Amino acid sequence: MKILALLSLxxxxxxxxxxxxxxxxxxxxxxxxxxxxxAQTYQPRKNNSDLLGNTQNSTTIDYGEFDFIVVGSGSSGxxxxxxxxxxxxxxxxxxxxxxxDDDLTKLPYLSTLFEISDRNWGYFSTPQQNACLxxxxxxxxxxxxxxxxxxxxxxFLTYIRGNKADYDKxxxxxxxxxxxNDVLPFFKKLENYQSDHINMNYRGFGGPxxxxxxxxxxNFTISSNAYSEIGIATIEDYNAQKQIGVSRIQRLTHFGERxxxxxxxxxxxxxxxxxxxxxxxFVTKILINNSTKTASGVEFVKRGIxxxxxxxxxxxxxxxxxxxxxxxxxxxxxxSNELSKHKIPVIADLPVGRGLRGNVYFDVYFSxxxxxxxxxxxxxxxxxxxxxxxxxxxxxxxxxSFMNTRNNCTTVPNVELTYYAxxxxxxxxxxxxxxxxxxxxxxxxLNLHKDVFFEISLLHPKSRGNITxxxxxxxxxxNVNLGMFEEVDDIEVLYxxxxxxxxxxxxxxxxxxxxxxxxxxxCSDNEYDSKPYWYxxxxxxxxxxxxxxxxxxMGPKDDPNAVVDNKLRVYGIKKLRIVDRSAVPITxxxxxxxxxxxxxxxxxxxxxxxxxxxx
Ligand SMILES: Cc1cc2nc3c(=O)[nH]c(=O)nc-3n(C[C@H](O)[C@H](O)[C@H](O)COP(=O)(O)OP(=O)(O)OC[C@H]3O[C@@H](n4cnc5c(N)ncnc54)[C@H](O)[C@@H]3O)c2cc1C
Ligand SMILES: *[C@@H]1O[C@H](CO)[C@@H](O)[C@H](O)[C@H]1NC(C)=O
Ligand SMILES: *[C@@H]1O[C@H](CO)[C@@H](O)[C@H](O)[C@H]1NC(C)=O
Ligand SMILES: *[C@@H]1O[C@H](CO)[C@@H](O)[C@H](O)[C@H]1NC(C)=O
Ligand SMILES: *[C@@H]1O[C@H](CO)[C@@H](O)[C@H](O)[C@H]1NC(C)=O
Ligand SMILES: *[C@@H]1O[C@H](CO)[C@@H](O)[C@H](O)[C@H]1NC(C)=O
Ligand SMILES: *[C@@H]1O[C@H](CO)[C@@H](O)[C@H](O)[C@H]1NC(C)=O
Ligand SMILES: *[C@@H]1O[C@H](CO)[C@@H](O)[C@H](O)[C@H]1NC(C)=O
Ligand SMILES: *[C@@H]1O[C@H](CO)[C@@H](O)[C@H](O)[C@H]1NC(C)=O
Ligand SMILES: *[C@@H]1O[C@H](CO)[C@@H](O)[C@H](O)[C@H]1NC(C)=O
Ligand SMILES: *[C@@H]1O[C@H](CO)[C@@H](O)[C@H](O)[C@H]1NC(C)=O
Ligand SMILES: *[C@@H]1O[C@H](CO)[C@@H](O)[C@H](O)[C@H]1NC(C)=O
Numbered sequence: 001m002k003i004l005a006l007l008s009l010x011x012x013x014x015x016x017x018x019x020x021x022x023x024x025x026x027x028x029x030x031x032x033x034x035x036x037x038x039a040q041t042y043q044p045r046k047n048n049s050d051l052l053g054n055t056q057n058s059t060t061i062d063y064g065e066f067d068f069i070v071v072g073s074g075s076s077g078x079x080x081x082x083x084x085x086x087x088x089x090x091x092x093x094x095x096x097x098x099x100x101d102d103d104l105t106k107l108p109y110l111s112t113l114f115e116i117s118d119r120n121w122g123y124f125s126t127p128q129q130n131a132c133l134x135x136x137x138x139x140x141x142x143x144x145x146x147x148x149x150x151x152x153x154x155x156f157l158t159y160i161r162g163n164k165a166d167y168d169k170x171x172x173x174x175x176x177x178x179x180x181n182d183v184l185p186f187f188k189k190l191e192n193y194q195s196d197h198i199n200m201n202y203r204g205f206g207g208p209x210x211x212x213x214x215x216x217x218x219n220f221t222i223s224s225n226a227y228s229e230i231g232i233a234t235i236e237d238y239n240a241q242k243q244i245g246v247s248r249i250q251r252l253t254h255f256g257e258r259x260x261x262x263x264x265x266x267x268x269x270x271x272x273x274x275x276x277x278x279x280x281x282f283v284t285k286i287l288i289n290n291s292t293k294t295a296s297g298v299e300f301v302k303r304g305i306x307x308x309x310x311x312x313x314x315x316x317x318x319x320x321x322x323x324x325x326x327x328x329x330x331x332x333x334x335x336s337n338e339l340s341k342h343k344i345p346v347i348a349d350l351p352v353g354r355g356l357r358g359n360v361y362f363d364v365y366f367s368x369x370x371x372x373x374x375x376x377x378x379x380x381x382x383x384x385x386x387x388x389x390x391x392x393x394x395x396x397x398x399x400x401s402f403m404n405t406r407n408n409c410t411t412v413p414n415v416e417l418t419y420y421a422x423x424x425x426x427x428x429x430x431x432x433x434x435x436x437x438x439x440x441x442x443x444x445x446l447n448l449h450k451d452v453f454f455e456i457s458l459l460h461p462k463s464r465g466n467i468t469x470x471x472x473x474x475x476x477x478x479n480v481n482l483g484m485f486e487e488v489d490d491i492e493v494l495y496x497x498x499x500x501x502x503x504x505x506x507x508x509x510x511x512x513x514x515x516x517x518x519x520x521x522x523c524s525d526n527e528y529d530s531k532p533y534w535y536x537x538x539x540x541x542x543x544x545x546x547x548x549x550x551x552x553x554m555g556p557k558d559d560p561n562a563v564v565d566n567k568l569r570v571y572g573i574k575k576l577r578i579v580d581r582s583a584v585p586i587t588x589x590x591x592x593x594x595x596x597x598x599x600x601x602x603x604x605x606x607x608x609x610x611x612x613x614x615x
Pocket of ligand 12: 369514516
């Protein structure tokens with residue numbers, strides 16, 4: 001009798017588990033289908049009128065006093081604010097223009113979809129002279145996350161810190177405290193690297209940010225052999241002592257789900273009584289006393305109502321590489337000629353927005369007749385719910401390599417190549433399309449179930465861009481001037497890299513693919529596969545990577561382009577710091593989320609110490 005009752009209970013549990021799992025699968029599949037449908041008719045945002053609402057009639061409401069006000073819960077802002085909230089006597093206000101991250105953002109495979117949604121600010125570059133020729137009006141999309149976790153909630157999750165020499169260069173430019181040895185403890189502190197080959201001199205274990213390999217791990221043998229044939233070694237961990245070589249890809253995932261500033265930091269801490277996280281809050285102005293040159297708080301709009309919040313200790317701006325310079329300029333901190341153009345009274349004349357720089361991507365496609373068995377999307381979701389499988393990665397990326405096309409003895413790469421094998425899941429997640437018809441035709445002729453590609457990242461471009469204002473109205477987007485390929489040598493390095501991609505698909509290891517270079521028919525005025533042909537292709541379809549920096553650059557006082565000092569303090573203004581990627585004065589041989597998180601960790605540690613508290 002008892003046994004029977006127990007047995008029926010077990011059966012009941014097993015059944016109900018199965019049912020609830022099926023419900024979960026349905027839930028995800030339905031949500032994904034709805035998001036795909038919405039993406040088809042999605043129009044990118046054109047301005048911030050949705051965030052501002054109708055504020056004409058409202059008076060300003062006092063939001064209260066806090067010790068630290070943090071503007072933007074991106075990668076840096078989230079790590080920073082959560083760490084600061086560890087100190088019970090600090091009251092922290094975190095203001096974020098976007099809303100909560102959601103169930104779909106948990107799925108790494110869906111990443112390209114978020115660019116086609118309001119999780120993205122919706123920026124496009126200004127018309128480029130020498131680049132983005134394949135895009136309508138020569139304007140490339142420039143996605144930035146508008147959501148809890150910021151760009152780290154919509155990004156592709158690859159975890160590459162960059163080269164030791166990059167950080168040493170950062171310090172050597174007159175910024176003590178930012179050399180590799182200075183920043184390493186913060187990388188270690190934030191990481192929870194899941195590998196059975198951890199080099200504890202370089203990697204962290206037990207931090208809030210999970211860094212993991214996809215399960216099951218893609219078969220890396222072919223990549224490893226192909227690279228070996230062209231003289232490039234396999235390395236275990238590109239985030240340890242050596243970077244040049246080919247490796248497996250590390251991603252920010254936890255049991256297959258996205259890890260971001262939101263999941264790793266804010267969601268774990270925002271119930272602390274001293275931590276106020278206010279979403280949907282669009283900050284339009286930093287309040288600064290012009291006679292004392294001291295920041296005292298911010299003004300923001302939430303659901304059509306204007307608020308003022310006051311900072312007893314400091315105002316911290318973490319609004320990212322585009323919005324941080326915009327907000328500074330709207331508040332009277334920027335180049336005086338630029339501000340006076342828009343009749344903004346100047347509080348501090350500083351080169352805000354200058355020197356924007358970042359990586360550039362160029363994808364080289366090869367068609368093959370190789371077919372791979374496909375799994376259904378539903379089965380993909382089932383696997384995802386077990387923390388594994390195709391949807392826990394970003395497309396079928398298999399390997400990543402770092403090399404220097406100019407110098408095969410150096411330890412610092414100038415390019416990164418990611419190899420994507422055929423997709424093995426039914427259907428395909430769209431990416432933002434705003435191409436001219438010839439390029440759109442080319443893009444739609446690709447079949448990623450058959451074709452393979454190398455995504456080439458130019459790690460240290462020489463070209464520079466800038467962020468300028470369109471007007472003094474916070475509703476207007478700023479201008480994102482990329483200046484892409486203004487230095488023609490940047491095109492040359494991508495051209496050199498494309499030759500390496502070709503060589504890799506001519507090796508014995510990849511012979512089975514019988515791969516042929518996809519024809520960029522929109523460049524058919526040039527001789528096929530000639531250098532002018534490649535230059536044409538690169539100018540048309542290379543695009544700004546998602547890794548940008550230096551728009552509010554760190555530097556010593558005598559650096560004419562510096563806005564903040566090595567403690568992230570804005571020159572000439574008290575109680576105001578910049579804690580995000582816009583302060584980074586260099587390009588990195590990697591992806592930029594790891595260093596964004598590191599900056600948040602390091603800034604919190606530094607500021608706690610300045611205020612006499614240790615952790
Ligand atoms: C599509 C895409 C793919 C990427 N892929 C990778 C990758 O694979 N690996 C990797 O390492 N990096 C990747 N990156 C880059 C990485 O995500 C960013 O470099 C990093 O997140 C930047 O951090 P941040 O704190 O400087 O800014 P962000 O994370 O962009 O945070 C800024 C935050 O401020 C908020 N904000 C802005 N203005 C205001 C305002 N006025 N008021 C209130 N809030 C405001 C924004 O909504 C946002 O949440 C990618 C980025 C994108 C966009
Ligand atoms: C702002 O964007 C909205 C919605 O996209 C649009 O209707 C409106 O015309 C835009 N306003 C301006 C001034 O461009
Ligand atoms: C603003 O206030 C005026 C006068 O009170 C009123 O006529 C108008 O409708 C209000 N506008 C909005 C958008 O509420
Ligand atoms: C990986 O691929 C290689 C080369 O095709 C093959 O020999 C090997 O069996 C594969 N390994 C696994 C685990 O599938
Ligand atoms: C490729 O295979 C051919 C024929 O088997 C062999 O002669 C050649 O040495 C191989 N090349 C490399 C680089 O392994
Ligand atoms: C944040 O502060 C505001 C204004 O003081 C208050 O209304 C709100 O309830 C607070 N939110 C949290 C989560 O503490
Ligand atoms: C600026 O600070 C000075 C000195 O504390 C004070 O007298 C003045 O009222 C402040 N101005 C404003 C606009 O708050
Ligand atoms: C700030 O004060 C300076 C003089 O010290 C003046 O030139 C400038 O216009 C003032 N700016 C604002 C915003 O009032
Ligand atoms: C694929 O097969 C078709 C038909 O057999 C052939 O025309 C084409 O050249 C092949 N392509 C590749 C890349 O092998
Ligand atoms: C290294 O560079 C030298 C000089 O550019 C070149 O001759 C040599 O072939 C290169 N070696 C490899 C393995 O690429
Ligand atoms: C910003 O960049 C654009 C395009 O590269 C350039 O024409 C312009 O002169 C730059 N402006 C500033 C202020 O640097
Ligand atoms: C390989 O590709 C070439 C050129 O596209 C084609 O002619 C040939 O049939 C293909 N071979 C196989 C085995 O698919």
